[in-house]
Amino acid sequence: MSDAFYDDENFSDEFVEADGSVDLSIWRQLLDYALAYPRDLSVLAGCAVVVALCEISFPLITKEVVDGVYEQGRDYPLFSAGLAYFGLCVALGVSVLGFIWYGGKLRA
DSSP states (O other), X not given: OOGGGGOOTTOOOSOOOOOSOOOHHHHHHHHHHHHTOHHHHHHHHHHHHHHHHHHHHHHHHHHHHHHHHHHHGXXXXXXXXXXXXXXXXXXXXXXXXXXXXXXXXXOO
């Protein structure tokens, strides 16, 4: 590893332990800012839910394929599982794109 990362004037070898407190005023400011954009915030939340559902669904489809091939062998219909994977990939891509698009609109 290069020493280029350690040439910053802000770098310090000293460990600074946090005091364990949270400045709630910063969170209040963030919430006030975000609530000014209710439509964008709801779209971001919807995109996050779709991404989470897609991420949960990938291993479940894989489990079904493995179990189906184990039980039925070559007679298992892989085409339907492939369509499900394709649909999940499209949904995941669209929701991530929406998250990036609407998240970029909220920049100050």
